[in-house]
Amino acid sequence: MGDRDLGALADADLLLTSLPDPVALLDADLVIRRINEPGVRLIRHYLGDGAPDPTGQPLSRFGGAATLPVETLLRRAMRLGRADTLPDVEVPLEAGGRRLTLTFEVTAIPAAGPSVLAIARDHTEHKVLLEQLRRERDFSSLVLNRTRALVVVLDARGGIVEFNEACRELTGYTFDEVRGRRVWDFLLVPEEVAPVLRVFEELRAGHFPNQFENFWVTKDGRRRRVAWTNSAILDRTGAVVWVVGTGWDVTEVRAREERLRHDALHDPLTGLANRAFLAEVLTLALHRAERDSDYRFGLIYLDLDGFKEVNDRHGHPFGDRVLVAVGDRLRRLLRKSDTVARVGGDEFVILADPLQGSEALQGLSDRLLRGLREPLLVNGISVTLTASMGLVLCDQAGSDPETLVARADEAMYRAKRSGKGKSSFAARLQDREQAG
Numbered sequence: 001m002g003d004r005d006l007g008a009l010a011d012a013d014l015l016l017t018s019l020p021d022p023v024a025l026l027d028a029d030l031v032i033r034r035i036n037e038p039g040v041r042l043i044r045h046y047l048g049d050g051a052p053d054p055t056g057q058p059l060s061r062f063g064g065a066a067t068l069p070v071e072t073l074l075r076r077a078m079r080l081g082r083a084d085t086l087p088d089v090e091v092p093l094e095a096g097g098r099r100l101t102l103t104f105e106v107t108a109i110p111a112a113g114p115s116v117l118a119i120a121r122d123h124t125e126h127k128v129l130l131e132q133l134r135r136e137r138d139f140s141s142l143v144l145n146r147t148r149a150l151v152v153v154l155d156a157r158g159g160i161v162e163f164n165e166a167c168r169e170l171t172g173y174t175f176d177e178v179r180g181r182r183v184w185d186f187l188l189v190p191e192e193v194a195p196v197l198r199v200f201e202e203l204r205a206g207h208f209p210n211q212f213e214n215f216w217v218t219k220d221g222r223r224r225r226v227a228w229t230n231s232a233i234l235d236r237t238g239a240v241v242w243v244v245g246t247g248w249d250v251t252e253v254r255a256r257e258e259r260l261r262h263d264a265l266h267d268p269l270t271g272l273a274n275r276a277f278l279a280e281v282l283t284l285a286l287h288r289a290e291r292d293s294d295y296r297f298g299l300i301y302l303d304l305d306g307f308k309e310v311n312d313r314h315g316h317p318f319g320d321r322v323l324v325a326v327g328d329r330l331r332r333l334l335r336k337s338d339t340v341a342r343v344g345g346d347e348f349v350i351l352a353d354p355l356q357g358s359e360a361l362q363g364l365s366d367r368l369l370r371g372l373r374e375p376l377l378v379n380g381i382s383v384t385l386t387a388s389m390g391l392v393l394c395d396q397a398g399s400d401p402e403t404l405v406a407r408a409d410e411a412m413y414r415a416k417r418s419g420k421g422k423s424s425f426a427a428r429l430q431d432r433e434q435a436g
Contacts, residue, residue: 012111015119022120027113028078030059030071042122046093046102059118063091070106074116077108084108088123103127125235150226150247156240158182158200170249172219189215189223203230203243213250225251269320270327273341278349281339282401285353289394298352298361301390301408302330302368305420307346310383322383325376333371349405358393358425365389365423373421386421388412393425 012025012034022039024032032054043051043062052061059074060067073086084107091102105121150170153162159180168174171187178186184193184200192214199212212230215223226247233242265277273281285297304326311319323346330340330348339351350368355361368389375382390411392404407426415424 012115012117015109015117019119022122024054024118024120025111025115026059026074026118027115030074030116032057032059033115039120042120046100063093066091070118073106074108074118077110078114078116081110083110100124101127126241129233129235129241150245150249152183152245152247154183154200154243154245156204156242158184161242170218170224171216187216189217199230200243203232204240206232206234206238206240223251224249225254267327267342270324270342272327272331272348273339275341275343278339278341278343278351278405279401281351281353282404285351285394286399286401286404296355296357296393296395298355298364299392299394299404299408300350300352300361300365300368300423301392301405301412302348302350302387303389303412303416304346304372305386305388305416307385310385314381318379318381321378322376322385325378325383326372326385329371329374329376330368333368343405349408355393357395361391361393362423362425365391369421369423388416388420389423390415391423391425 016023016025016034016036019036020038022042023036024039025034027033033056035054040054043054047062054062059071063070069086070089073084077084086106089104089106091104093100093102101124103123103126105123107119107121109117109119111117147164148166150166151162151164152160152167155161159182160178161180163173163175163178171178184196188196196214212228213225214228216226217223227250228245228247231244231246232240233244235241265274265280266272267274282299289295289297307319307322310322323342327340327342327348330350334340334350334352337353339353341349341351343349350364352361352364355364369387372385372387375384377383390408390413392408392411394404411424411426415422418424
C-alpha cells in the first residue's frame with residue numbers, strides 16, 4: 001500500500017471498491033460503518049453463513065479482547081493522521097465446534113469523519129501450513145531423508161525450502177548452501193534454464209507435467225540427469241504455495257538406453273552404422289526428395305576386392321582389424337553429412353547426402369577408390385586392397401530403401417565383373433522399365 005505516505009485522509013469509497021482485500025470503514029468509536037464484499041466473505045468463511053451482518057457492529061464483536069492491538073492501531077492512526085500497519089495480529093476464534101487462531105496483517109488508514117479504514121490481509125492459512133510443517137518436521141524429515149528419491153520443495157518464487165538428504169548427496173550441496181536459492185540460478189545447465197522456467201510457470205498456474213527430465217549440475221561440476229514428478233500445495237484460494245518435486249537420478253539408466261540404441265543401430269566390430277541405421281537415414285532422404293524436387297543424394301555399394309585372401313592368409317582376427325581400419329579410412333574420406341554403414345562381411349554402403357549430380361557422385365567414388373588403394377598398416381603388416389563400387393544417384397521420388405540398395409548392389413557386381421577397383425552406375429529406374 002505504501003501505507004505511511006498516503007497522507008492524512010484517504011478516499012474511503014475508492015479503497016472500499018477497488019481493493020481485493022477485506023476493507024472496513026469504522027467510526028471514531030470503532031463501529032463498522034461500511035465493509036466491502038471480500039470483508040463479508042472473510043467473516044462468513046470463518047464464522048459461517050449465520051454470522052451477523054458486520055455493519056453497525058463494534059469491532060470487538062469479532063474478536064473480543066484479541067482486537068485490542070488492532071483498536072490501538074486504528075485509534076493511533078486517527079489521532080496522528082497517518083497510516084500504520086500491524087504485521088502479525090492473532091485472533092483466537094471458536095466457531096462451529098472448532099478452535100482456530102486467525103492471523104492477519106492489518107493496515108489502518110485515517111479517513112474523513114473522523115473515521116478510519118482497516119485493511120486486513122489474511123495470513124491464517126499460510127501460518128497454519130507453516131505451523132503444520134514445523135510440528136511435522138521431525139517426522140517428515142525422517143521420511144524425506146530415508147527415501148532414496150530426490151525431494152525438493154520450492155516456494156512460489158522458486159526458492160528452495162526443502163532439499164532432502166538424497167538431493168544433498170547427489171549434488172554435494174548442504175541445505176544451508178541452497179536454502180532460499182532458486183534452482184535455475186545454480187543447479188541447471190544454461191540451455192535448460194528457459195525450459196525449466198516454463199515448466200515452473202505451468203506448475204504455478206496449476207498444471208502439473210508429470211514426466212519431465214533435466215540435468216542438475218553438482219557442486220563439483222558433474223551433470224546428472226533427473227526424472228521429475230511434480231505436485232503442489234495450494235492455499236484455500238487454489239493458489240500454489242509450494243511446488244514439490246520428486247525425482248530419480250536416471251543418468252545411468254539413460255546412458256544404458258543410449259548404449260542399447262547405439263548397439264541396435266551400429267556394427268559392433270567397426271562402430272559404423274548398420275542396416276537398420278542405413279534404412280532410417282535412407283527413409284529420411286527419400287521423404288526429403290518427395291518434398292524437394294531439387295534435392296539429390298547418392299548411394300554407393302562397396303565390396304572389398306581380395307578380402308577373402310587376406311582372411312585365408314592372416315586369419316579372421318587379423319581380417320577383422322583390417323575391416324576396422326577400412327571403416328576408419330572411409331570415415332576420413334567422407335563428409336560429416338555422409339553416412340557409411342557396414343552391411344555384410346566386407347561390404348559397405350555409403351549415403352552421400354546431399355549431392356549436386358552424377359558427376360559429384362562419380363568424383364566421390366573415384367576419391368574413395370584412390371583412398372582405399374593406399375596401403376593399410378595393420379599389426380605392423382602392410383595390406384593393399386581395392387574395392388568395387390555400385391553407384392545410384394537418387395534424383396527422383398518414388399523409390400524405397402530396399403530397392404535403392406538392391407540397385408546399387410547390382411551395379412557393384414557389374415563393376416566387379418569388369419575388373420577390380422572399378423565403379424559402375426546403376427541404370428535409372430525408367431531406363432530399366434523401358435528395357436523390361
